[in-house]
Structure formats: structure tokens, C-alpha cells
Amino acid sequence: MRRLRDGRTLLLGLVALLLIAPVLPSWLLFLLTIAFAKGLVVLGVVLLLRGDLVSFGHGLYYAGGAYAIGIALKDGFPVRDALVLVALGTLVATLLAAVVGVFIARYRGIFFGMLSTAFTMILYSLLLKLRWLSGGTDGIPVRASTYLGIETSADTVRLVQYYFVLALTAAAVYVVYRVAASPLGYLMRAIYDNEIRVEYMGASVHRAIYRTYVLAGALGGLGGALAAVTVGHISPDMAYWTVSGEFVFVALFGGLGSVFAPLVGSVVFELVRNYAFKLSPYTWQMLLGGVLLAIILFAPGGLWSLFERLAARHAGEPEPPAPAPAEQR
Amino acid sequence: MDQVTIVVLNGVLFASYLFLVSAGLTFIYGVMRILNVAHGSLYGLGAYMGAWLVLRIWPGGTGPLPPWWSYLVLLAGGVLVGVTVGPLLERLFIRRVADRGEVIPLILTFALFLILEDVMKLVWGVNPYLADMPYSMLGSLSLAGVSYPIYQLLLPLVALAAAGLLWFVVKRTLFGKLIVSVIADREVSAAMGIDVPRMYTFAFTLGAVLAAVGGAFIAPMSSVVPGISIEVIILAFAVTTIGGLGSVPGAAIGAVLVGLLRAIAIQGWPELDLFVVYAFMALVLLLKPQGLFGALEVRRI
Numbered sequence: 001m002r003r004l005r006d007g008r009t010l011l012l013g014l015v016a017l018l019l020i021a022p023v024l025p026s027w028l029l030f031l032l033t034i035a036f037a038k039g040l041v042v043l044g045v046v047l048l049l050r051g052d053l054v055s056f057g058h059g060l061y062y063a064g065g066a067y068a069i070g071i072a073l074k075d076g077f078p079v080r081d082a083l084v085l086v087a088l089g090t091l092v093a094t095l096l097a098a099v100v101g102v103f104i105a106r107y108r109g110i111f112f113g114m115l116s117t118a119f120t121m122i123l124y125s126l127l128l129k130l131r132w133l134s135g136g137t138d139g140i141p142v143r144a145s146t147y148l149g150i151e152t153s154a155d156t157v158r159l160v161q162y163y164f165v166l167a168l169t170a171a172a173v174y175v176v177y178r179v180a181a182s183p184l185g186y187l188m189r190a191i192y193d194n195e196i197r198v199e200y201m202g203a204s205v206h207r208a209i210y211r212t213y214v215l216a217g218a219l220g221g222l223g224g225a226l227a228a229v230t231v232g233h234i235s236p237d238m239a240y241w242t243v244s245g246e247f248v249f250v251a252l253f254g255g256l257g258s259v260f261a262p263l264v265g266s267v268v269f270e271l272v273r274n275y276a277f278k279l280s281p282y283t284w285q286m287l288l289g290g291v292l293l294a295i296i297l298f299a300p301g302g303l304w305s306l307f308e309r310l311a312a313r314h315a316g317e318p319e320p321p322a323p324a325p326a327e328q329r
Numbered sequence: 330m331d332q333v334t335i336v337v338l339n340g341v342l343f344a345s346y347l348f349l350v351s352a353g354l355t356f357i358y359g360v361m362r363i364l365n366v367a368h369g370s371l372y373g374l375g376a377y378m379g380a381w382l383v384l385r386i387w388p389g390g391t392g393p394l395p396p397w398w399s400y401l402v403l404l405a406g407g408v409l410v411g412v413t414v415g416p417l418l419e420r421l422f423i424r425r426v427a428d429r430g431e432v433i434p435l436i437l438t439f440a441l442f443l444i445l446e447d448v449m450k451l452v453w454g455v456n457p458y459l460a461d462m463p464y465s466m467l468g469s470l471s472l473a474g475v476s477y478p479i480y481q482l483l484l485p486l487v488a489l490a491a492a493g494l495l496w497f498v499v500k501r502t503l504f505g506k507l508i509v510s511v512i513a514d515r516e517v518s519a520a521m522g523i524d525v526p527r528m529y530t531f532a533f534t535l536g537a538v539l540a541a542v543g544g545a546f547i548a549p550m551s552s553v554v555p556g557i558s559i560e561v562i563i564l565a566f567a568v569t570t571i572g573g574l575g576s577v578p579g580a581a582i583g584a585v586l587v588g589l590l591r592a593i594a595i596q597g598w599p600e601l602d603l604f605v606v607y608a609f610m611a612l613v614l615l616l617k618p619q620g621l622f623g624a625l626e627v628r629r630i
Contacts, residue, residue, distance in 0.1 A: 049432075052430070052432065054432045054435065054436070056435075103615055106618075107614075107618060109430075109431045109432065110364055110431045110432075110435070110574065111614065111618050113364075113432070113435065114566060114570050114610075114614060115611065115614045115615075117563070117566065118567070118570075118607050118610040118611040118614060119607075119611060121563060121567075121603070121607040121610075122604060122607045122608055122611060124603075125601075125602075125603035125604040125606075125607060126604055128603070129600035129601065129602075129603070129604065130600065131600075241563050242559060245439055248436060248439075249436075249439070249440075252436060282447055282450045282451060282455070283447050283450075283451070284447075285443045285444070285446050285447045286443065286444045286446075286447035286448070288440075288443050289440040289441065289442070289443030289444035289445075289446075289447075290440075290444060292436070292437075292439070292440035292443070293422065293437065293440045293441070293444075296426065296433060296436060296437050296440065297422075297425060297426075
């Protein structure tokens with residue numbers, strides 16, 4: 001949603017991601033694939049945060065999309081191509097968001113956050129206890145046999161998954177990019193500033209928030225479905241509130257200034273977590289908390305704003321003002 | 330008949346536990362309009378401190394001091410955690426985001442929560458602490474044909490004492506009067522010469538003490554392990570939203586309702602024990618978003 005020049009840079013970035021993949025080790029491919037999938041969930045959280053709505057329960061759609069696939073496969077769903085499975089998961093999550101959205105779109109601030117938390121915890125408690133449906137704490141295996149009709153072997157599966165997830169992520173980000181630049185996107189920013197004035201101008205705040213919520217839910221479902229297919233196993237933890245908290249964390253970490261920021265944030269986050277967890281398993285949460293504190297107190301625009309400021313300085317332009325979200329009130 | 334007794338006893342026990350963790354949370358929200366995720370960490374710190382002190386002074390159940398002193402030690406451990414960690418968090422971090430709406434402080438306290446999770450692991454390790462001496466030395470009692478540990482009958486008294494303390498502080502002390510005026514209108518209170526930031530520190534500390542003391546007294550009933558804060562805070566959220574954020578009587582009613590509901594569920598449909606809590610929370614939020622006892626707020630243009 002920023003200038004066209006960014007679009008060209010990012011297209012180059014996408015090509016680089018396509019070309020570099022074959023030489024990457026399989027653990028890094030896996031990490032990046034998961035980071036893209038989770039980045040989509042974070043993108044959904046960011047869309048809502050731009051309207052000052054904090055979805056402290058986006059795990060509802062992350063787990064919902066994943067479990068739609070898991071339960072369907074367990075009950076003998078005939079098709080095992082990843083694209084069909086992911087479409088199924090996304091569809092179920094979107095329908096779920098369309099229903100939940102009817103209720104939740106009326107709420108703001110703390111109440112919106114609390115209600116999202118309540119919904120994801122309801123799903124968590126059901127997934128945990130209804131063993132006949134969800135397999136309980138053991139979870140369910142999710143195995144796709146083909147990706148867009150492509151058969152995989154143990155050697156190629158990570159690479160095929162990487163391309164598969166990258167393609168869908170790029171498509172989803174493009175859709176969100178267009179939405180953010182559409183009247184709906186601008187309306188959400190206006191709602192952030194003052195929703196009652198938006199109402200006075202004749203726009204429907206409720207409808208804008210509802211549509212954004214459904215889109216955010218669809219992104220959550222898509223991310224969850226992609227993660228499920230990539231990991232090959234799902235468990236109720238996906239719906240636990242701390243997972244949703246992590247999505248909010250990555251959203252602020254990446255920054256709200258661009259639709260690409262969540263993906264950059266997600267990749268950096270997964271890399272940092274990977275190393276921090278290996279180096280010191282008992283202090284990595286402390287590291288996360290410290291970074292989050294530093295962002296809130298010193299860099300409200302997140303990673304993306306630092307990147308923009310650096311780029312502007314490099315080009316000799318005046319520094320852009322820090323993006324408004326998460327700061328003014 | 331036994332079933333009813335068990336449900337009532339368990340319900341009351343669970344309600345006491347819930348009230349102890351929710352009272353401070355809702356009080357802090359009422360005064361400062363901050364939903365404090367780190368409240369769960371204060372509970373955890375209190376539990377660790379209480380269990381550690383008891384195990385230190387009475388290793389293996391015997392020690393230099395008479396065993397009943399352990400209750401004082403639990404109380405002291407909780408208060409110590411509350412009065413040190415509470416003001417520290419408020420002064421160093423929460424104060425800096427107090428004017429940035431409701432969402433940013435929520436996320437800030439989530440960051441503090443993450444940090445304190447690991448602080449507990451660093452200070453006390455990851456092995457469970459089982460300090461059950463204060464619990465087991467009281468034995469059990471037969472109530473309507475059901476054998477029931479006496480310690481679990483005393484916990485409601487601790488919860489009542491906490492409620493009484495809050496009531497006394499707010500209704501019968503100068504600090505309480507000042508707090509009420511700060512809740513009503515922060516700017517006018519400041520203009521009248523009330524040191525509002527100091528009131529915030531006091532209120533936050535009082536809430537922190539309640540959480541930590543709650544943790545210390547609940548510690549003897551089960552092992553203290555890493556991650557106890559995570560489950561507690563989400564339950565406290567449920568209780569406070571049901572009762573109405575910012576309302577202490579609301580938290581009490583919410584605790585009793587959730588406690589009984591969960592006791593009934595555990596007795597009748599054990600697979601639904603968590604489900605009923607969050608479904609009830611969602612239902613209350615949908616029908617009455619301000620909670621059963623929350624005051625309606627006027628939106629400002």
C-alpha cells in the first residue's frame with residue numbers, strides 16, 4: 001500500500017526467494033515455510049490492529065483451518081491433494097469468521113480482545129476434551145499425498161512444500177494489498193482515528209469491521225491449513241491463548257505500516273526463536289518479552305519502520321514520519 | 330446427597346481460588362483502566378516464594394519453628410513479592426504507556442508476563458516444588474459423609490479476608506476515598522492536589538499483593554511448576570469479564586458462578602469442565618458486554 005517503488009523491490013524479493021530455495025538446507029526451508037504460513041495469520045491480526053482491534057484469539061482460525069483438514073482426513077475425506085485440503089481449511093475458517101464476526105464486530109477495545117480470547121479458548125477446550133472428534137492432546141496427523149498434483153519423495157517434500165506455500169502466500173498478500181488500497185482499507189484507518197466521525201460521514205463502521213474480520217479469519221484459516229499440511233501434525237495447542245498472543249507479538253514486531261511487514265516479521269521471529277531456543281531454552285521467552293517491550297516503548301512502528309527510516313536515509317530523503325498505528329491516541 | 334455436598338464444597342473451593350486471583354486484576358483495571366496480563370506472573374511468583382520459604386524453613390516437614398507458623402510465612406512471602414515486584418513493574422514500565430489507550434498497555438503487560446515466566450525458571454529452576462506441610466498437617470474432616478481436607482475449608486476464609494481487606498481499604502481509609510475520586514475523574518482529582526501517579530502505584534501494589542498472597546496460599550495444595558501463571562491469568566480474565574471489569578463485587582459473583590459451574594461440570598460432564606467456563610464468558614460478553622456488574626461507559630466523540 002506504499003509507493004510503487006516498494007512493489008518493484010518486493011517483486012525482486014519474491015524472485016530471490018524462488019531462486020534461492022534449491023540451495024537452502026531442508027531445516028531452513030521448513031522454517032521459512034512455517035514462517036510464511038504463520039505470517040499470513042499475523043497479516044490477519046495486522047488488518048484488525050489497523051482498526052485498533054486487537055484479536056487476542058486469532059488461534060481460533062489458525063487451529064480452525066488446521067482441524068477442518070485434520071478431522072476431514074480422519075473421517076475419510078477422499079481427496080488428498082494439498083491445494084484441495086488448504087482450500088477446505090480456509091473455507092471452513094472463513095465460514096466460522098462469518099458467523100463469529102456477526103457477534104464480535106459490535107465490540108471494541110478490551111471487549112473485542114476478551115471475546116476473541118473466549119472464542120479461541122472454547123475451541124481449545126473442545127479440541128482438548130472431545131477425543132472422538134479431535135484426538136485430544138495427541139492431535140491428529142495431517143498428510144497430503146500430492147501438492148497441486150505433484151508427487152513428492154522424502155528428499156523433495158520440503159522444497160515442494162516451500163514453493164507451494166510461497167505461491168499461496170504471495171497470492172494472499174496480493175489480495176490483501178489490493179484490499180488495503182481499496183476504500184475498505186482507508187475506512188479502517190479512519191476508524192482507527194475516530195469511528196464516530198466515520199459514521200457521521202455516512203459510512204458503515206459495522207460493515208467495514210465485519211468484512212475486515214472475515215478477511216482476517218480467512219487469512220488465519222489459510223495460515224493454519226498451510227502450517228498443518230507442512231508440519232504433518234496438529235494439536236489443540238494451536239488454539240491456546242498464548243499462541244494467539246504470539247501472533248499479536250509478531251504483528252507489532254513486524255509493524256503495521258505495510259502488508260509485507262508481517263511476513264518479514266514472521267521470518268525474523270522464527271529465525272530468532274530457533275537460535276534463541278537452542279542457545280538458552282530457559283530465557284528465550286525473556287528475550288521475546290524484552291524485544292516486545294523495546295518495540296512498544298521505543299519503536300512503535302516495528303521492524304518495518306526501522307527499515308523504512310534506513311531506506312530513506314540511504315536515498316537522502318527526509319525521514320518519513322513514524323506510522324500512526326499503535327502510537328497516537 | 331454426597332454428590333451435592335461434593336459439588337458445593339468443590340465449587341466454594343474453586344470460587345475462593347478464582348476470587349483470590351481475580352480481585353486484584355479487577356481492582357487494578359477499575360483504577361487504572363489497564364488489563365494486567367502480568368497479574369498471573371505475580372500469582373506465580375507468590376506461589377514459588379511461599380513454597381520455597383516453607384521448604385527452606387521446614388525441610389522434610391520439620392524445622393526450628395512451630396509448624397503453624399508456616400501460615401504466617403506464606404502470608405509474608407506473598408506480601409514480600411507484592412510490595413517489591415508490584416511497584417517495580419508499575420514505575421518502570423506500565424506508567425510509560427498509561428496514556429496510550431487500552432490495547433498497548435495490554436500488550437506491554439503481556440511482554441512483562443513473558444519475561445517473568447523465565448525469571449521464575451531462572452530463580453527457582455524447572456523442577457516442581459511441593460510444600461504440602463501446611464496442607465497435610467491439618468488432616469481431613471468428615472462432612473455429610475464426605476472426607477474433606479481442612480485446608481481446603483480454610484481457603485474460603487482467606488478469600489473472605491482478602492475481600493474484607495479490599496472493602497476496608499476502599500470504604501474506610503483516606504487512601505480509599507482518594508482512589509474513588511481518581512476513578513471518578515482523574516483530572517479533577519489531580520487539580521484538587523491528589524498525587525495521581527502515586528495513587529496508581531499504591532493501587533497496583535495492592536492488586537499485586539492480593540495476587541501473590543493468593544498464589545502463596547494455593548501453593549500447598551498442589552505442586553508449583555513452571556507455567557502455572559498461564560492457566561491462572563486466562564481463568565481470571567474469564568471471571569472478571571463475567572463479573573464486569575473493574576468491579577470487585579462483580580469478581581466475587583463471577584468467581585462463585587464459575588466455581589459452581591465448573592464443579593457441576595466436573596461431577597456430571599468432566600470432559601466439558603473448561604468449555605463451560607469460556608462458553609459462559611462468551612455468553613455474558615455477548616448479552617451484557619460490560620459484565621454482570623460493570624458500569625456502562627459513554628463513548629466519547
